[in-house]
Amino acid sequence: MSSLAQQIAALPAPLLVRLRARGFDPDRVARWAASIGKDRDARNRLQGTVEPPAPGDVVHLPAEGTPEHARCREAGLDALRRGEVALCVLAGGMATRMGGVVKALVEVLPGRTFLDLRLAESDHLRRTMGVPVPLWLMTSEATNEPIREALGPRLDEQGDLCATFEQHVSLRLTPEGELFLDEDGEPSVYATGHGDLPDALRESGLLGRFIARGGKTVWIANLDNLGATVDPVILGWHLGHGGPLTVEVVDKGGDKGGGPMRWNGRPVIAEDFRLPTSFDPKVVPVFNTNTFLASAEALSALAMDWVYVEVEKKVGDRKAIQFERILNEITFGLPARFLRVPREGLAARFLPVKDVEEMERRRPAIEAIARARGFLG
Numbered sequence: 592m593s594s595l596a597q598q599i600a601a602l603p604a605p606l607l608v609r610l611r612a613r614g615f616d617p618d619r620v621a622r623w624a625a626s627i628g629k630d631r632d633a634r635n636r637l638q639g640t641v642e643p644p645a646p647g648d649v650v651h652l653p654a655e656g657t658p659e660h661a662r663c664r665e666a667g668l669d670a671l672r673r674g675e676v677a678l679c680v681l682a683g684g685m686a687t688r689m690g691g692v693v694k695a696l697v698e699v700l701p702g703r704t705f706l707d708l709r710l711a712e713s714d715h716l717r718r719t720m721g722v723p724v725p726l727w728l729m730t731s732e733a734t735n736e737p738i739r740e741a742l743g744p745r746l747d748e749q750g751d752l753c754a755t756f757e758q759h760v761s762l763r764l765t766p767e768g769e770l771f772l773d774e775d776g777e778p779s780v781y782a783t784g785h786g787d788l789p790d791a792l793r794e795s796g797l798l799g800r801f802i803a804r805g806g807k808t809v810w811i812a813n814l815d816n817l818g819a820t821v822d823p824v825i826l827g828w829h830l831g832h833g834g835p836l837t838v839e840v841v842d843k844g845g846d847k848g849g850g851p852m853r854w855n856g857r858p859v860i861a862e863d864f865r866l867p868t869s870f871d872p873k874v875v876p877v878f879n880t881n882t883f884l885a886s887a888e889a890l891s892a893l894a895m896d897w898v899y900v901e902v903e904k905k906v907g908d909r910k911a912i913q914f915e916r917i918l919n920e921i922t923f924g925l926p927a928r929f930l931r932v933p934r935e936g937l938a939a940r941f942l943p944v945k946d947v948e949e950m951e952r953r954r955p956a957i958e959a960i961a962r963a964r965g966f967l968g
Contacts, residue, residue: 614759667823786916895924
């Protein structure tokens with residue numbers, strides 16, 4: 592038995608139970624450990640042919656006032672009124688970017704936290720559609736209890752109205768491939784990334800119950816991107832193309848991020864570090880907002896080999912290794928269509944807030960959009 596295997600086997604039973612309940616797989620960790628430091632860059636990069644998107648891969652949102660816009664809007668409204676949509680918000684991670692405060696509970700507008708605004712959206716949808724659009728929050732060990740406490744009586748464990756489910760965890764490793772121990776000599780647990788969502792959502796039971804009661808579409812968005820709200824026009828466009836997955840993209844501006852590509856002829860979203868060094872990402876003018884509309888059935892049936900990326904982290908003054916997966920890799924498992932949406936004005940759908948400085952800068956736009964979309968009185 593290897594040193595790592597011995598270390599894992601010797602972990603306290605309650606810790607092992609806690610880890611296994613959240614997707615921990617010792618065999619997978621052993622494979623990760625064996626790969627540390629071995630051609631990491633080459634492992635991260637896609638093999639095969641990578642090309643810019645083909646004509647027609649990226650489609651503009653239908654313009655307001657056009658017959659296509661009206662058709663999409665009506666189709667989306669019909670689906671919402673039938674109760675076929677759930678909103679799934681990514682609210683996990685390690686709670687480190689806002690001074691150690693769980694981002695969901697940070698006050699983004701006076702008296703309103705990120706969570707409050709998502710709940711206000713949920714309330715608005717229920718009032719205007721006549722049926723609830725369930726709000727599911729993918730939390731982590733670091734964020735779950737504070738978020739659940741803030742939700743209080745709004746929680747509905749069946750997921751008809753509002754529920755939480757936890758993403759997966761694993762254990763950090765040393766550069767030598769052994770368990771990383773913190774300053775107290777304890778194993779260092781971390782969340783393995785928002786790519787956990789399909790597996791964690793399925794394991795929670797929320798997805799299966801949603802499908803059983805007629806649910807069709809899961810709308811996935813980042814907690815901090817308050818522009819990524821449920822929109823009937825986008826929903827109708829998604830339903831109209833008949834595929835299992837729509838990804839919202841926006842003009843790049845000066846941003847860097849994963850964007851649409853063709854990999855061996857297939858449309859996918861790939862981060863820059865996944866691209867061959869010979870491919871210039873600047874030739875792709877749009878990038879992924881991490882907002883997805885997914886067929887609930889396709890999400891439930893998804894079976895794919897996820898790529899876990901090797902990442903170096905500084906824990907205290909020491910280097911640790913962890914492996915994470917990224918949600919946009921779902922495009923390698925489900926055929927995807929890319930919808931180009933606005934990033935400016937009241938129609939903006941990309942208002943990310945990664946830190947306090949960005950939050951301060953975006954507050955006026957967030958408030959204007961929240962009011963325009965009916966989430967603030």
